[in-house]
Amino acid sequence: MIKSLSVSSENSLPPPDSDDLDSVCSDELMGSQSRHWLADLMASDMPSDSGELGSVGRDGLYVDYTFPVGDLEMKSGVRWKRPKELCMSPQFIVDGASRLDICQGKLSDCWVLSAIASVAIHPNLLKKVVPLTQSFEKDYNGSFTFRFWQYGEWEEVRVDDLLPTLGNKLVYLSSPERNEFWSSLLEKAYAKLKGGYRALEMGYPHEAMVDMTGGVTEVFNLPLVSVNLPELLRNLLAKGALINCANGKGPLEQKNQLGILFKHAYSMTAVERVKTSNGFVDLVRILNPWGNTEWTGPWSDINSGEWRTVSPEEQSRLNRVRREDGEFWMSVFDFQLNFDMVEVCHLTQALGEPDAGVKPWNCVMHHGDWVPNISNPQFLLDLTEVDFVPGNTTKTCSFIVALMQKYQRLRRIRVHLFLHIYPAHPKTTFLSSEDLLKIPPICYNHYASGREVIIHSSLPPGRYIIIPSTTKPYREEVLLAGSERYLSLEHCKSLVVLMDVSFRRKYTEPDLTISYPGFLYLLMKLETMIRKETSLRGEEGNNLKQQLQMGCLIWIS
Known part of the structure; x- marks a missing residue:
């Protein structure tokens, strides 16, 4: 979900369908303060080797007591479980990390998930954010680490692998593969960075794209784009840019007659000029982070007559699949009719080694x-x-x-x-x-x-x-x-x-102003400094007052 579209500014673990889940999630997200929320459940009397009090649970695995949660308090049916409690053989990544490993849960954070899907297209970028050597086997201790770009630096965020569940199913982000958990843990790490799961409710995709790339973003209002749109989009993707899009004209996350959701973030994963028996047509490939609910108009995945005009070889080149996985094709013409905003993230030197063909x-x-x-x-x-x-x-x-x-x-x-x-x-x-x-x-x-x-x-x-x-x-x-x-x-x-x-903060109040006691303290420090200097020079202290006044003038000005 995106908070505004004005330019100025889990065999599977599907999202739970329980009618009680929305209220449960609401209870869990009411507060914002960090707490030792698993203390009664998993507290250990053993001191931590790292010196972090209570960081090892009764199972000997890492527990992140600092993760910010609300008023869940383990009483509404929601249980925090490790992947090994949800499946027989949990894996961090199954058959490679992919843009399709994302199925949105009950959290309205499509703006984050669409950014994750876009990042997953670029292998070097993904491994920057998601260290791929982590696993539930070798050196497993219950913790996983991810990296996010924060205002000029890559910052590591460590979380435990306890995830909120209801009826033994993940409440939030899951993978179509039941035993794959990299995307769920990445979502948890990003939530920790931002202040908890609740903090991920509503936002702009370009914010998450910047945090996962260190890139430079811009926003296009589609009705105002006067250049050749297919060429513009192809050039952007060819240069490694990440592209997200949305339609902001209707009720929140309600769909139009052809399946496009309003005020919902999508990822653009490809732009292709396709040869048909009737000539060439420009198509875009779009991904819905829900993992379902696709475009049902021309060039849709299921029962679309337009694909009969495309040879099997051409369809193979496009890696076309006929399934409800949230990813679909549509013409650029229909794209312009059904979307009104495009957010672009240009990759920069912050990425380090870029993928082939990407010019930072x-x-x-x-x-x-x-x-x-x-x-x-x-x-x-x-x-x-x-x-x-x-x-x-x-x-x-x-x-x-x-x-x-x-x-x-x-x-x-x-x-x-x-x-x-x-x-x-x-x-x-x-x-x-x-x-x-x-x-x-x-x-x-x-x-x-x-x-x-x-x-x-x-x-x-x-x-x-x-x-x-x-x-x-x-x-x-x-x-x-x-x-x-x-x-x-x-x-x-x-x-x-x-x-x-x-x-400056060493010598000021929290609001960066100087209080009167603080000013007197600095004045005494200045007087001491001047006395020492004049003593070392062997000079008389007659000019102390004059020098002190000059020092005050310099400080004040």
Whole structure:
């Protein structure tokens, strides 16, 4: 499920059909605080070798007491079980990890699952997120580790393999293969990263794609796309981009007459030009993370007459299958009629070794936070390498700028973000208040509440200044610029708003302001430093007051 579609901003373990499950899940998701939720069930008196209190259960396996859950309290029929309690021979991966190993459960996190499906298309990317050597056999201790990209770094997340079940069936994400669990455990790890399963309710696919790739994202409003759509989509997939899509015009997760669900995230897994007896047709292959509920119109999997015009050899090339697995083909024409938003994630150097044919985007990133009563930070963007577009003599440089607020979902905050881009002289390093009154922005976004706001534009080669802003201070933010070509993004030296946050927090209150006692403490530290310096120099202390005043002036300014 996606929270908004406005551009500005488990033989099988099927999802349980019990009528009581929705209320059970609701109970389990009511709270948000971490707790030792398995203490009575699996607590061990044995100390942990790792020094982590209570991390080993009675079965000698790892238990993650820090996993955030709500008010389930083991009394509503839901039981947390290990895979070995659900099947005879659990496997981490069966016959290779695939985009089809995903069947959504009772959690409205299709935005996460569609991203997982897109990641599974790229082997090198998948093994970055999912270490494939893990198993339920060699070195098994009840824990599994996954990696997610968090604001410039790959972060490891360790979880136990206890999964919520009802009637011995998984409540949340499962695989069509009864004994395969990599996707279920990946979902649990991502939930831990975000603050619990409840935190995964509703969201944008591009948020999860960034967390699993370190990529640069953009959002297309399909009705406004004026270029050749089949060519655009083919080029994006050929370059390794991840693509998700949705239709936001109807009631939440209700389907239209041809089976497409409203406000539901899908993955685009292929774009092909197909030879038929009537000529060529452009088709797209779409995956529904539910693992069922497919398109029933032209080119659908079951009983579609259009496929009779395609030779068996061509169908084999497309790996066409006739089954209800959530993946289906449809024409680009029908795609445009039934979807209105496409989210694209361009892979960057954060991935490391890319798959064959994938050219990572260049990406520059700055971290910091906003402090009130100080001008918004400014950044110099230098565009030098022009795009190559056959037949187009206009020299422009395409780029994406994104402003991202850190830990927005974990902290459950909603802050509006804004971006302005101004033209600048080649020697300009900073725009004053007077300059900003005279120079209109050439690119900007409307205020949007979400983890990030994005500007995708093409501008002539030259220097530009980016000014990000937010409706609330004291927020940690990341400014990111990406392009297929070279670009430069530097923080304007005239401002020190984004100074080292960890250093500043040593001497400030939690909101980054200095209290009066804190100011006196710093004043005494400054006086001690000046006395030591003058003593070492053998100078008289007559100028102490003058130097102290100068030090205060420097600090205050």
